Amino acid sequence: MGQTLAQKVYEQHVVRRTEGEPDLLYIDLHLVHEVTSPQAFDGLRAAGRTVRRPDLTMSTEDHNVPTTNLLAPIADPVSRAQVEALRSNTAEFGIRQAPMGTRDQGIVHVIGPQLGLTQPGMTIVCGDSHTSTHGAFGALAFGIGTSEVEHVLATQTLTQRPAKQMSVRVDGELPVGVSAKDVILAVIAEIGTGGGQGHVIEYRGSAIEKLSMESRMTICNMSIEAGAKAGLIAPDETTFAYLQGRDHAPTGAEWDAAVAAWRELRTDDDAVFDREVVIDAASLTPYVTWGTNPGQGLPIGAAVPDPASFADESERDAAESALAYMGLTAGTPLREISVDTVFLGSCTNGRIEDLRVAAELLRGNHVAADTRMLVVPGSVFVKQQAEEEGLDAVFTAAGAEWRGAGCSMCLGMNPDQLAPGERSASTSNRNFQGRQGKGGRTHLVSPAVAAATAITGKLTAPADLVPAGA
Amino acid sequence: MDAFTTHTGTAAPLRRSNVDTDQIIPAEYLKRITRTGFEDGLFVAWRTNEPDFVLNQPQYAGASILVAGPDFGTGSSREHANWALLDGGFRVVISARFADIFRNNSTKSGLLTVVLPPSDVEALQDACETDPALPVTVDLVAREVRWADRAVAFEIDDYTRWRLLEGLDDIGLTERHLADIDAFEAARPSWKPRTLA
Ligand code: SF4
Numbered sequence: 001m002g003q004t005l006a007q008k009v010y011e012q013h014v015v016r017r018t019e020g021e022p023d024l025l026y027i028d029l030h031l032v033h034e035v036t037s038p039q040a041f042d043g044l045r046a047a048g049r050t051v052r053r054p055d056l057t058m059s060t061e062d063h064n065v066p067t068t069n070l071l072a073p074i075a076d077p078v079s080r081a082q083v084e085a086l087r088s089n090t091a092e093f094g095i096r097q098a099p100m101g102t103r104d105q106g107i108v109h110v111i112g113p114q115l116g117l118t119q120p121g122m123t124i125v126c127g128d129s130h131t132s133t134h135g136a137f138g139a140l141a142f143g144i145g146t147s148e149v150e151h152v153l154a155t156q157t158l159t160q161r162p163a164k165q166m167s168v169r170v171d172g173e174l175p176v177g178v179s180a181k182d183v184i185l186a187v188i189a190e191i192g193t194g195g196g197q198g199h200v201i202e203y204r205g206s207a208i209e210k211l212s213m214e215s216r217m218t219i220c221n222m223s224i225e226a227g228a229k230a231g232l233i234a235p236d237e238t239t240f241a242y243l244q245g246r247d248h249a250p251t252g253a254e255w256d257a258a259v260a261a262w263r264e265l266r267t268d269d270d271a272v273f274d275r276e277v278v279i280d281a282a283s284l285t286p287y288v289t290w291g292t293n294p295g296q297g298l299p300i301g302a303a304v305p306d307p308a309s310f311a312d313e314s315e316r317d318a319a320e321s322a323l324a325y326m327g328l329t330a331g332t333p334l335r336e337i338s339v340d341t342v343f344l345g346s347c348t349n350g351r352i353e354d355l356r357v358a359a360e361l362l363r364g365n366h367v368a369a370d371t372r373m374l375v376v377p378g379s380v381f382v383k384q385q386a387e388e389e390g391l392d393a394v395f396t397a398a399g400a401e402w403r404g405a406g407c408s409m410c411l412g413m414n415p416d417q418l419a420p421g422e423r424s425a426s427t428s429n430r431n432f433q434g435r436q437g438k439g440g441r442t443h444l445v446s447p448a449v450a451a452a453t454a455i456t457g458k459l460t461a462p463a464d465l466v467p468a469g470a
Numbered sequence: 471m472d473a474f475t476t477h478t479g480t481a482a483p484l485r486r487s488n489v490d491t492d493q494i495i496p497a498e499y500l501k502r503i504t505r506t507g508f509e510d511g512l513f514v515a516w517r518t519n520e521p522d523f524v525l526n527q528p529q530y531a532g533a534s535i536l537v538a539g540p541d542f543g544t545g546s547s548r549e550h551a552n553w554a555l556l557d558g559g560f561r562v563v564i565s566a567r568f569a570d571i572f573r574n575n576s577t578k579s580g581l582l583t584v585v586l587p588p589s590d591v592e593a594l595q596d597a598c599e600t601d602p603a604l605p606v607t608v609d610l611v612a613r614e615v616r617w618a619d620r621a622v623a624f625e626i627d628d629y630t631r632w633r634l635l636e637g638l639d640d641i642g643l644t645e646r647h648l649a650d651i652d653a654f655e656a657a658r659p660s661w662k663p664r665t666l667a
Contacts, residue, residue, distance in 0.1 A: 015647070015650050015651055015654045016647050020628060021629050022629060024644060024647060026651070026654050026655075028662055028663075029663070029665075036547065036548065036549070038503035039504070039549075042503075047641070052651075054666060055665055057665060058665040063497075064501065076501075078502065081503065082501050082502075082503055085503045095665075096665045096666055116663065117663050119662075119663060122663075127547055128546075129545065129546050129547040129571060144547060144571070145547055145552070145571060145575035145578060145579075146549040146575075147578030147579060147640070148575075148578065150641065151640055151641050151644065154641050155645065155648075155651060156651065156655075157651055159643075159644065193488060193541060193544055194488075194540065194544070194567055194569075197567065197569070197570060198570060224571075227541070227544065227569060227570070229570050229571075248665075249663075254660065254661040255661070257659070257661055258659075261659065293488050314487040315487075317485075317487070318486075318487050318488060321486075411492075412497060413498065413500070413501065430490075430492070430545060432490045432492040433492065433515065434492060434493075434496055434515050435492050435497075
């Protein structure tokens with residue numbers, strides 16, 4: 001029987017396999033950030049251990065960093081202490097670190113690909129669930145907890161068991177104005193937040209093959225919201241073209257050898273998936289979430305659902321408490337929901353392509369009077385690139401705030417938070433209660449819907465806009 | 471990690487599905503650099519805003535077993551969620567379905583996660599609502615949850631069970647295989663990226 005892409009990558013990294021024990025899996029790249037690492041470094045020190053492969057480890061600060069006043073020390077003393085702990089830990093153990101404001105700093109899942117450190121066929125881990133993002137390159141990439149961070153630092157391996165395999169096939173042509181974000185929100189709405197549990201998802205089909213690397217990252221990023229361990233996409237010419245010339249991409253004869261190996265990374269025709277889901281791209285429209293988990297999403301043309309319409313009791317209860325928390329009434333058309341804040345950013349949609357899409361819609365338009373829009377590039381490099389293209393000027397002319405790089409309002413560990421009761425349209429990945437600030441209400445959207453929503457102040461599809469100057 | 475063999479305590483019914491890690495412990499509590507002391511963040515929004523939240527009820531104050539709805543622990547990889555439950559006095563969480571990373575973290579931190587069929591989870595929730603002082607035993611040796619006259623078996627693989635029973639540290643176990651790791655590294659392709667020059 002053939003193997004899936006994920007199985008091939010997994011098997012290539014098995015260091016040791018013994019009956020009755022989990023496999024020992026080699027890790028090619030370990031990404032580290034300030035939130036989930038301090039206790040791991042303390043553990044190493046307490047046991048007198050070192051970092052086995054600092055040269056396969058990269059660290060950055062992202063979750064706590066402010067997006068304004070970048071040159072001043074971090075005002076919140078607890079956040080500051082955590083960032084300082086990362087700096088001293090990485091210095092002590094010889095790990096490369098990208099401090100605030102430098103080119104390589106940014107959200108950990110944005111900088112790996114940008115530096116060319118994320119490559120096909122690798123195993124990549126990070127103490128962060130959205131590590132699945134790197135699967136867009138055909139890598140097996142997944143989030144781990146702090147005990148495992150310590151394990152990888154010490155041994156460059158993890159104990160693992162093979163996951164189940166799921167195929168999500170998206171065939172056909174995506175309609176204009178429908179993006180990767182809408183695809184993944186639709187997938188999660190279809191299979192539920194537990195639907196991928198225990199599985200690695202491979203996204204395949206003609207609609208996926210046509211996507212840019214940025215869009216593929218958006219899709220793989222939210223695999224975890226579908227409950228999956230990881231998500232990945234077979235590498236192809238688009239992948240190779242993205243990588244060639246990046247800081248850490250191979251060169252010369254090594255490039256040729258790498259590409260030859262990468263071309264082998266495809267699911268065999270006779271491989272068997274444990275579960276298969278098929279989605280028709282042409283049937284998709286912009287998606288928005290109405291509830292407090294990412295599976296509670298609908299096409300933007302729909303209305304807030306009636307909890308009584310859910311057959312499953314726990315879904316019914318979940319819908320009821322979601323509507324209460326979100327301050328929504330069943331039957332309200334989604335397009336009539338007004339938002340206070342639009343957040344464009346995060347590891348889901350904080351890359352250059354996302355900023356371009358939003359800027360294109362905002363050009364010559366203005367953010368609605370009672371709405372604020374925050375634009376937070378995913379990394380300093382993305383910020384610089386956007387500024388070279390003049391996108392910052394488009395955003396500020398439209399009345400949006402152009403900020404420094406980081407996680408920002410995706411989780412509000414820095415000062416960028418929703419006030420209680422405030423409502424956002426957010427390009428991030430989680431609409432959990434209080435995720436963007438205590439009492440804050442989140443609707444997950446694509447960058448295009450975010451920009452259109454900023455202009456009208458209500459949840460809006462890009463196709464609803466009257467072109468500027470028309 | 472503390473060894474886990476068998477535990478008897480009272481149980482608190484948490485009748486909610488999809489309890490995500492932002493509810494178990496919100497991000498603002500993750501700024502600390504210590505490994506203990508996270509109990510103040512445990513379910514803090516619900517404890518603050520909902521007077522009748524189960525853990526606000528005095529009869530469940532001493533509970534050490536949490537009996538939750540399906541899809542417990544979805545969301546972030548934060549092991550802080552496991553630490554907060556341990557710091558809050560819980561040794562066991564029972565649910566019909568856990569998010570993978572949460573479950574995996576729990577095997578590293580010494581919090582036992584037990585998967586029972588949905589009907590048994592509900593029966594146990596009913597039982598500890600009827601009698602909050604009901605003793606519940608979670609027996610890892612026998613792979614069984616027992617209360618009143620019920621005994622329900624649960625599955626856990628032999629290796630994980632052995633590690634938990636012995637309280638063994640994974641890193642120490644892996645270090646027995648350093649020769650295998652050395653051999654693997656010697657055969658890695660030279661074009662694989664390095665972060666340092
Ligand atoms: S942007 Fe959001 S989801 Fe991504 S790493 Fe940062 S906090 Fe996590």
